[in-house]
Amino acid sequence: MKTIKGPAIFLAQFAGDAAPFNSLAGLAGWAAGLGYKGVQIPAWDGRLIDLARAAESKTYCDELRGVLADAGLEVTELATHLQGQLIAAHPAYDALLDGFAPPDVHGNPRARQAWAVEQMLLAAKASANLGLKAHVTFSGALAWPYLYPFPQRPAGLIEAAFDELALRWRPILDAFEDAGVDVCYEIHPSEDLHDGVTYEMFLERVGNHPRACLLYDPSHFVLQQLDYLAYIDIYHERIRMFHVKDAEFNPTGRQGVYGGYQPWVDRAGRFRSLGDGQVDFSAIFSKLTQYGFDGWAVLEWECCLKHPEQGAAEGAAFIADHIIRVTEKAFDDFAGSGTDLAANKAILGIA
Template sequence: AHATFSGALLWPYIYPWPQRPSGLVEQGFAELAKRWLPILDCFEAAGVDLCYEIHPGEDLHDGASFERFLEAVDHHPRANILYDPSHLLLQQMDYLGFIDRYHARIRMFHVKDAEFRPDARSGVYGGYQGWVDRPGRFRSLGDGQIDFKSIFSKLTQYDFHGWAVLEWECCLKDAQQGAAEGAEYIRQHMIRKTSKAFDDFAGVTSDEQSNRRLLGLPDA
């Protein structure tokens, strides 16, 4: 699997005011598809997934924009997702529901924490402030608000087989400390998927006649 960004033909027009010219968005995604399809075909020939990091500043920044791109490239099998919950939290998205909806396309995973604490001065857009003063900011693993226990559980549930890659971009903690703590944090959250149900010990053999008796039905 290979990480990439989509590019940002349409990002300057992310806010719908001033009103966008009719057809601008459609033309933008058509151009993205035109540029990416030959590359996706090369990745298909090489047997490698191309994973777009869903990231503000890029045209593919949420589920809706990814779906639009996926349609434009005719649901190409190599058009996949690099999942980074920090970028979804800072957009106030349901980053756990995102896994439920797009798990079939998630092929890479950045383990990066973040927090969002809006106030009376600024919110999602950040008011041109530096990272320390923004309501939304990246944090070292375990210092933010992201529920990684649930994320690792969902990725295990859906048989994700990729790497859990530590990405450090904290505005407060030293990088060396963040790396040492982060590696251990990931180790503690790794899940070895069970090979059997917890109640298998109580299992009994079954046949149709026995089931009918359990249901209070006469023998067939």
């Protein structure tokens, strides 16, 4: 067993144009002041990191780490959710997804995908230069518009989508293998990898690639009513990252999992600040510790009610209180008899 590292915080929801949230140094000082020990950096935010430069220069990466070290922090992982989404994008979302990419590839899905692939390859090198072991991203989605089987899906449609998804990701996974970094897919609605079954479909098609791993985030499982504790039992060997995010699901006579197209505040399933939702984090931290999870507990703040700065301030203490310092001895050692093999055989009558 290992003691989970943390608390850490994902900076995506906090970066902004006003100080201290408009620079890595400013965010580092702010996060450290709240009690965080690590930060997860969104690789699409040029205010925080130059991804291409990080892929090319260990010196630059050392400078980034130095900025964090000055505040008493470490970088936990890089994140490419927006770039990963563009690896596989159904045409229905083209107009919406253009905003994830630079203007010169807008309106050109093929060029946009090529840009995303290059971003992922840069992320592999940058992660290695930063000395990181894991990286988080989204899988993208070709089949998501056909989630519900009506109109009836043509035979082979989903299989073809997952074949193509694996084809696009395999060379990226190989690049991360060369870099010595795990690709941790955040299992998430709107992604083709949105539950355990879809992850297994993908994993089979990439030949059980050793770098095709998982980020664990229980909030998404609450919203789709999946057993988030059993999920750890099933997939713990592939879980390399952990987003600590709360959620609640309160169905009514008017709406359930699908939410009736309502805004977040009016949905039956909502993300909440830590401690305000229904996730049993004591059980989660116990299971991850039991299975020897060797990573960081990273706050991902998303809440439709609470101010982000309040959520961040409360989140550091919440995570720290849930981290289990693993024991180095058995609780009943005091009652040990100190017998040896010969004595054991005598006790069993087989001496």
